[in-house]
Amino acid sequence: MRIAVVGTGVIGASWTALFLAHGHEVVATDPAPDAEERLRAALPESDRLTFTADLAEAARRADFAQENGPERPEAKDAIFAVLDEHARPGVVLASSSSGLLPSRIQQACTRHPDRVLVGHPFNPPHLLPLVEVVPGALTSEETVGSAMDFYTTLGKRPIRLRRELPGHVANRLQAALWREAYSLVDQGAATVADIDTAIANGPGLRWALLGPFLNQHLSGGPGGIAHVLEHLGPPMEDWWADLGDPRLTPELTRKIVAGVADELAGADEAALTAARDELLTGLLAAKARTQGLT
Ligand SMILES: NC(=O)c1ccc[n+]([C@@H]2O[C@H](COP(=O)([O-])OP(=O)(O)OC[C@H]3O[C@@H](n4cnc5c(N)ncnc54)[C@H](O)[C@@H]3O)[C@@H](O)[C@H]2O)c1
Known part of the structure:
Protein backbone atom coordinates (compact mmCIF):
# COMPACT_ATOMS: atom_id res chain seq x y z
CA MET A 1 0.00 0.00 0.00
CA LEU A 161 -14.42 4.58 20.67
CA ARG A 162 -18.18 4.29 21.15
CA ARG A 163 -18.59 8.04 21.37
CA GLU A 164 -16.48 11.00 20.30
CA LEU A 165 -15.19 13.16 23.15
CA PRO A 166 -12.63 15.99 23.37
CA GLY A 167 -9.31 14.26 24.10
CA HIS A 168 -10.77 10.83 23.18
CA VAL A 169 -10.25 8.26 25.98
CA ALA A 170 -6.55 7.79 26.77
CA ASN A 171 -5.69 11.50 26.94
CA ARG A 172 -8.69 12.06 29.22
CA LEU A 173 -7.42 9.29 31.50
CA GLN A 174 -3.96 10.87 31.55
CA ALA A 175 -5.53 14.27 32.21
CA ALA A 176 -7.43 12.84 35.19
CA LEU A 177 -4.16 11.62 36.74
CA TRP A 178 -2.30 14.85 35.93
CA ARG A 179 -5.14 16.85 37.47
CA GLU A 180 -4.62 15.18 40.85
CA ALA A 181 -0.80 15.18 40.50
CA TYR A 182 -0.83 18.95 39.85
CA SER A 183 -3.21 19.45 42.75
CA LEU A 184 -0.99 17.49 45.14
CA VAL A 185 2.02 19.62 44.16
CA ASP A 186 -0.12 22.77 44.45
CA GLN A 187 -1.14 21.84 48.00
CA GLY A 188 2.43 20.93 48.93
CA ALA A 189 1.35 17.36 49.72
CA ALA A 190 4.06 15.79 47.55
CA THR A 191 6.96 16.90 45.37
CA VAL A 192 7.10 16.43 41.61
CA ALA A 193 9.85 13.82 42.11
CA ASP A 194 7.84 11.91 44.74
CA ILE A 195 4.83 11.68 42.44
CA ASP A 196 6.99 10.40 39.59
CA THR A 197 8.56 7.86 41.97
CA ALA A 198 5.13 6.75 43.21
CA ILE A 199 3.67 6.10 39.77
CA ALA A 200 6.80 4.70 38.09
CA ASN A 201 7.47 2.28 40.97
CA GLY A 202 3.90 1.50 41.95
CA PRO A 203 0.68 1.52 39.93
CA GLY A 204 2.38 2.46 36.65
CA LEU A 205 4.26 -0.85 36.56
CA ARG A 206 1.00 -2.82 36.75
CA TRP A 207 -0.99 -0.51 34.47
CA ALA A 208 1.44 -1.26 31.61
CA LEU A 209 0.52 -4.94 31.88
CA LEU A 210 -3.20 -5.17 32.59
CA GLY A 211 -4.84 -1.75 32.78
CA PRO A 212 -6.77 -0.28 35.72
CA PHE A 213 -9.83 -2.53 35.76
CA LEU A 214 -8.14 -5.94 35.54
CA ASN A 215 -5.60 -4.87 38.16
CA GLN A 216 -8.44 -3.83 40.44
CA HIS A 217 -10.13 -7.17 39.80
CA LEU A 218 -6.97 -9.10 40.68
CA SER A 219 -6.56 -7.10 43.88
CA GLY A 220 -9.89 -8.49 45.12
CA GLY A 221 -8.79 -12.10 45.56
CA PRO A 222 -11.44 -14.73 44.77
CA GLY A 223 -14.22 -12.12 45.07
CA GLY A 224 -12.63 -10.06 42.30
CA ILE A 225 -13.83 -6.62 41.38
CA ALA A 226 -17.32 -7.16 42.82
CA HIS A 227 -15.75 -7.69 46.25
CA VAL A 228 -13.35 -4.73 45.81
CA LEU A 229 -16.22 -2.41 44.96
CA GLU A 230 -18.26 -3.65 47.90
CA HIS A 231 -15.63 -2.91 50.52
CA LEU A 232 -13.42 -0.27 48.87
CA GLY A 233 -16.06 1.39 46.68
CA PRO A 234 -17.44 3.69 49.42
CA PRO A 235 -14.00 5.02 50.51
CA MET A 236 -13.08 5.48 46.83
CA GLU A 237 -16.17 7.63 46.40
CA ASP A 238 -15.05 9.72 49.38
CA TRP A 239 -11.61 10.17 47.74
CA TRP A 240 -13.31 11.17 44.47
CA ALA A 241 -15.21 13.87 46.35
CA ASP A 242 -11.91 15.11 47.82
CA LEU A 243 -9.87 15.19 44.57
CA GLY A 244 -8.40 18.52 43.53
CA ASP A 245 -9.44 20.93 40.80
CA PRO A 246 -6.21 22.85 40.23
CA ARG A 247 -5.73 25.88 37.99
CA LEU A 248 -2.55 26.34 35.97
CA THR A 249 -1.67 29.63 37.63
CA PRO A 250 1.76 31.13 36.90
CA GLU A 251 2.78 30.07 40.41
CA LEU A 252 1.77 26.43 39.97
CA THR A 253 3.38 26.35 36.50
CA ARG A 254 6.65 27.65 38.01
CA LYS A 255 6.45 25.05 40.79
CA ILE A 256 5.99 22.19 38.32
CA VAL A 257 8.77 23.37 36.00
CA ALA A 258 11.15 23.86 38.94
CA GLY A 259 10.16 20.46 40.36
CA VAL A 260 11.01 18.72 37.09
CA ALA A 261 14.37 20.55 36.91
CA ASP A 262 15.15 19.44 40.50
CA GLU A 263 14.21 15.87 39.68
CA LEU A 264 16.38 15.80 36.55
CA ALA A 265 19.33 17.47 38.35
CA GLY A 266 21.17 17.96 35.07
CA ALA A 267 20.63 14.40 33.79
CA ASP A 268 21.25 13.77 30.08
CA GLU A 269 17.72 13.90 28.65
CA ALA A 270 18.65 12.31 25.32
CA ALA A 271 20.13 9.36 27.23
CA LEU A 272 17.00 9.18 29.39
CA THR A 273 14.75 9.09 26.31
CA ALA A 274 16.94 6.41 24.71
CA ALA A 275 16.91 4.29 27.90
CA ARG A 276 13.11 4.63 28.18
CA ASP A 277 12.59 3.62 24.55
CA GLU A 278 14.98 0.66 24.81
CA LEU A 279 13.19 -0.67 27.90
CA LEU A 280 9.83 -0.07 26.24
CA THR A 281 10.90 -2.15 23.26
CA GLY A 282 11.99 -4.96 25.60
CA LEU A 283 8.76 -4.74 27.58
CA LEU A 284 6.64 -4.90 24.43
CA ALA A 285 8.57 -7.97 23.26
CA ALA A 286 8.12 -9.65 26.67
CA LYS A 287 4.38 -8.83 26.63
CA ALA A 288 4.05 -10.33 23.16
CA ARG A 289 5.55 -13.60 24.50
CA THR A 290 3.17 -13.71 27.48
CA GLN A 291 -0.39 -15.03 27.27
CA GLY A 292 -3.36 -13.14 28.66
CA LEU A 293 -1.95 -9.66 29.21
CA THR A 294 -3.95 -6.75 27.81
N1 LIG B 1 3.14 15.16 19.93
C1 LIG B 1 2.36 14.24 20.48
O1 LIG B 1 2.62 13.71 21.58
C2 LIG B 1 1.12 13.76 19.74
C3 LIG B 1 0.61 12.48 20.05
C4 LIG B 1 -0.49 12.00 19.32
C5 LIG B 1 -1.08 12.79 18.34
N2 LIG B 1 -0.58 14.04 18.09
C6 LIG B 1 -1.25 14.83 17.03
O2 LIG B 1 -0.49 14.74 15.84
C7 LIG B 1 -0.62 15.95 15.09
C8 LIG B 1 0.79 16.51 14.82
O3 LIG B 1 1.42 16.77 16.07
P1 LIG B 1 3.03 16.91 16.18
O4 LIG B 1 3.34 16.83 17.62
O5 LIG B 1 3.67 15.97 15.20
O6 LIG B 1 3.22 18.42 15.68
P2 LIG B 1 4.50 19.07 14.95
O7 LIG B 1 4.37 20.52 15.18
O8 LIG B 1 5.75 18.35 15.34
O9 LIG B 1 4.23 18.75 13.38
C9 LIG B 1 3.23 19.37 12.63
C10 LIG B 1 3.72 19.41 11.19
O10 LIG B 1 2.64 19.83 10.36
C11 LIG B 1 3.22 20.60 9.31
N3 LIG B 1 2.19 21.38 8.62
C12 LIG B 1 1.79 22.65 8.84
N4 LIG B 1 0.81 22.97 7.95
C13 LIG B 1 0.61 21.87 7.16
C14 LIG B 1 -0.22 21.60 6.04
N5 LIG B 1 -1.05 22.52 5.54
N6 LIG B 1 -0.14 20.37 5.46
C15 LIG B 1 0.70 19.43 5.95
N7 LIG B 1 1.51 19.64 7.00
C16 LIG B 1 1.47 20.85 7.59
C17 LIG B 1 4.29 21.44 10.01
O11 LIG B 1 5.24 21.96 9.08
C18 LIG B 1 4.87 20.40 10.97
O12 LIG B 1 5.97 19.70 10.37
C19 LIG B 1 -1.51 16.89 15.91
O13 LIG B 1 -2.84 16.80 15.45
C20 LIG B 1 -1.38 16.31 17.33
O14 LIG B 1 -2.54 16.57 18.10
C21 LIG B 1 0.51 14.54 18.75
Missing part, protein backbone atom coordinates in the same frame (compact mmCIF):
# COMPACT_ATOMS: atom_id res chain seq x y z
CA ARG A 2 1.01 3.62 -0.46
CA ILE A 3 0.33 5.78 2.59
CA ALA A 4 0.14 9.57 2.41
CA VAL A 5 1.75 11.00 5.56
CA VAL A 6 0.46 14.56 5.80
CA GLY A 7 2.61 16.68 8.11
CA THR A 8 6.01 15.24 8.95
CA GLY A 9 6.73 16.71 12.40
CA VAL A 10 7.13 14.59 15.53
CA ILE A 11 4.18 12.28 14.87
CA GLY A 12 4.28 12.18 11.06
CA ALA A 13 7.97 11.17 11.08
CA SER A 14 7.29 8.38 13.57
CA TRP A 15 4.31 7.04 11.55
CA THR A 16 6.53 7.14 8.44
CA ALA A 17 9.13 4.97 10.18
CA LEU A 18 6.43 2.45 11.13
CA PHE A 19 4.82 2.33 7.65
CA LEU A 20 8.21 1.85 5.97
CA ALA A 21 9.21 -0.83 8.49
CA HIS A 22 6.09 -2.78 7.46
CA GLY A 23 7.05 -2.65 3.79
CA HIS A 24 4.61 0.06 2.70
CA GLU A 25 5.38 2.95 0.38
CA VAL A 26 5.06 6.43 1.87
CA VAL A 27 4.35 9.66 0.06
CA ALA A 28 5.08 12.35 2.63
CA THR A 29 4.01 15.97 2.40
CA ASP A 30 4.66 19.05 4.53
CA PRO A 31 4.91 22.73 3.50
CA ALA A 32 7.84 23.58 5.82
CA PRO A 33 10.92 24.44 3.71
CA ASP A 34 13.21 22.06 5.62
CA ALA A 35 10.62 19.29 6.12
CA GLU A 36 12.03 16.79 3.59
CA GLU A 37 15.56 17.20 4.91
CA ARG A 38 14.42 16.75 8.54
CA LEU A 39 12.34 13.70 7.67
CA ARG A 40 15.11 11.97 5.72
CA ALA A 41 17.63 12.74 8.47
CA ALA A 42 15.36 11.06 11.04
CA LEU A 43 14.94 7.81 9.06
CA PRO A 44 17.07 5.07 7.58
CA GLU A 45 17.43 5.55 3.81
CA SER A 46 14.53 4.02 1.88
CA ASP A 47 13.61 3.92 -1.81
CA ARG A 48 9.96 3.46 -0.72
CA LEU A 49 9.79 7.04 0.62
CA THR A 50 8.91 9.94 -1.68
CA PHE A 51 8.32 13.52 -0.64
CA THR A 52 6.23 16.25 -2.25
CA ALA A 53 5.34 19.72 -1.02
CA ASP A 54 2.06 19.35 -2.97
CA LEU A 55 -0.68 18.00 -0.70
CA ALA A 56 -3.05 17.36 -3.63
CA GLU A 57 -0.43 15.16 -5.33
CA ALA A 58 0.10 13.14 -2.14
CA ALA A 59 -3.67 12.73 -1.83
CA ARG A 60 -4.01 11.51 -5.43
CA ARG A 61 -1.31 8.88 -4.92
CA ALA A 62 -2.60 7.55 -1.57
CA ASP A 63 -4.28 4.26 -0.68
CA PHE A 64 -4.61 5.46 2.96
CA ALA A 65 -3.89 8.91 4.43
CA GLN A 66 -2.60 9.63 7.94
CA GLU A 67 -2.83 13.34 8.73
CA ASN A 68 -0.46 14.89 11.32
CA GLY A 69 -0.69 18.63 10.73
CA PRO A 70 -1.03 21.31 13.41
CA GLU A 71 -3.64 20.73 16.13
CA ARG A 72 -5.80 23.69 15.10
CA PRO A 73 -9.31 23.27 13.63
CA GLU A 74 -8.68 25.74 10.79
CA ALA A 75 -5.44 23.94 9.85
CA LYS A 76 -7.26 20.59 9.78
CA ASP A 77 -10.06 22.20 7.68
CA ALA A 78 -7.61 23.38 5.03
CA ILE A 79 -5.84 20.01 4.85
CA PHE A 80 -8.98 17.86 4.83
CA ALA A 81 -10.66 19.97 2.13
CA VAL A 82 -7.74 19.13 -0.19
CA LEU A 83 -7.62 15.46 0.86
CA ASP A 84 -11.37 15.15 0.26
CA GLU A 85 -11.09 16.66 -3.20
CA HIS A 86 -8.09 14.71 -4.44
CA ALA A 87 -8.03 11.28 -2.73
CA ARG A 88 -9.76 8.45 -4.60
CA PRO A 89 -13.18 7.45 -3.19
CA GLY A 90 -12.83 4.75 -0.55
CA VAL A 91 -9.37 5.90 0.58
CA VAL A 92 -9.51 6.29 4.38
CA LEU A 93 -8.54 9.76 5.65
CA ALA A 94 -7.35 9.36 9.26
CA SER A 95 -6.34 12.26 11.50
CA SER A 96 -3.81 11.81 14.32
CA SER A 97 -5.54 14.63 16.23
CA SER A 98 -4.99 14.37 19.99
CA GLY A 99 -8.27 15.93 20.90
CA LEU A 100 -10.39 17.32 18.05
CA LEU A 101 -13.71 15.67 17.29
CA PRO A 102 -13.90 13.73 14.02
CA SER A 103 -17.37 15.21 13.35
CA ARG A 104 -15.71 18.63 13.38
CA ILE A 105 -12.86 17.48 11.12
CA GLN A 106 -15.17 15.88 8.55
CA GLN A 107 -17.13 19.13 8.13
CA ALA A 108 -14.38 20.25 5.76
CA CYS A 109 -15.11 17.25 3.50
CA THR A 110 -18.06 18.01 1.27
CA ARG A 111 -17.57 15.04 -1.09
CA HIS A 112 -16.85 11.95 1.01
CA PRO A 113 -17.06 12.72 4.76
CA ASP A 114 -17.90 9.04 5.34
CA ARG A 115 -14.21 8.01 4.90
CA VAL A 116 -12.90 10.41 7.57
CA LEU A 117 -12.10 9.42 11.15
CA VAL A 118 -9.58 10.02 13.91
CA GLY A 119 -6.78 7.45 14.22
CA HIS A 120 -5.03 8.82 17.30
CA PRO A 121 -1.64 7.25 18.10
CA PHE A 122 0.41 7.54 21.25
CA ASN A 123 3.80 9.14 20.98
CA PRO A 124 5.96 7.66 19.55
CA PRO A 125 3.66 5.78 17.13
CA HIS A 126 6.51 3.56 15.88
CA LEU A 127 6.80 2.12 19.42
CA LEU A 128 3.51 2.44 21.34
CA PRO A 129 0.78 0.10 20.09
CA LEU A 130 -2.35 2.05 21.04
CA VAL A 131 -4.40 3.75 18.32
CA GLU A 132 -7.77 5.27 19.20
CA VAL A 133 -10.11 4.91 16.23
CA VAL A 134 -12.88 7.49 16.56
CA PRO A 135 -15.67 7.73 13.99
CA GLY A 136 -17.58 10.97 13.52
CA ALA A 137 -21.31 11.35 12.91
CA LEU A 138 -20.88 10.76 9.16
CA THR A 139 -18.18 8.04 9.22
CA SER A 140 -19.20 4.73 7.61
CA GLU A 141 -18.82 1.36 9.33
CA GLU A 142 -16.72 0.26 6.34
CA THR A 143 -14.23 3.06 7.06
CA VAL A 144 -13.99 2.08 10.73
CA GLY A 145 -13.45 -1.57 9.77
CA SER A 146 -10.75 -0.70 7.20
CA ALA A 147 -8.88 1.50 9.68
CA MET A 148 -9.07 -1.10 12.48
CA ASP A 149 -7.80 -3.79 10.07
CA PHE A 150 -5.02 -1.62 8.69
CA TYR A 151 -3.68 -0.58 12.11
CA THR A 152 -3.85 -4.20 13.29
CA THR A 153 -1.69 -5.35 10.35
CA LEU A 154 0.93 -2.83 11.55
CA GLY A 155 1.07 -4.57 14.93
CA LYS A 156 -0.95 -1.80 16.58
CA ARG A 157 -3.63 -2.28 19.25
CA PRO A 158 -6.53 -0.17 17.98
CA ILE A 159 -9.55 0.51 20.17
CA ARG A 160 -12.77 1.80 18.68
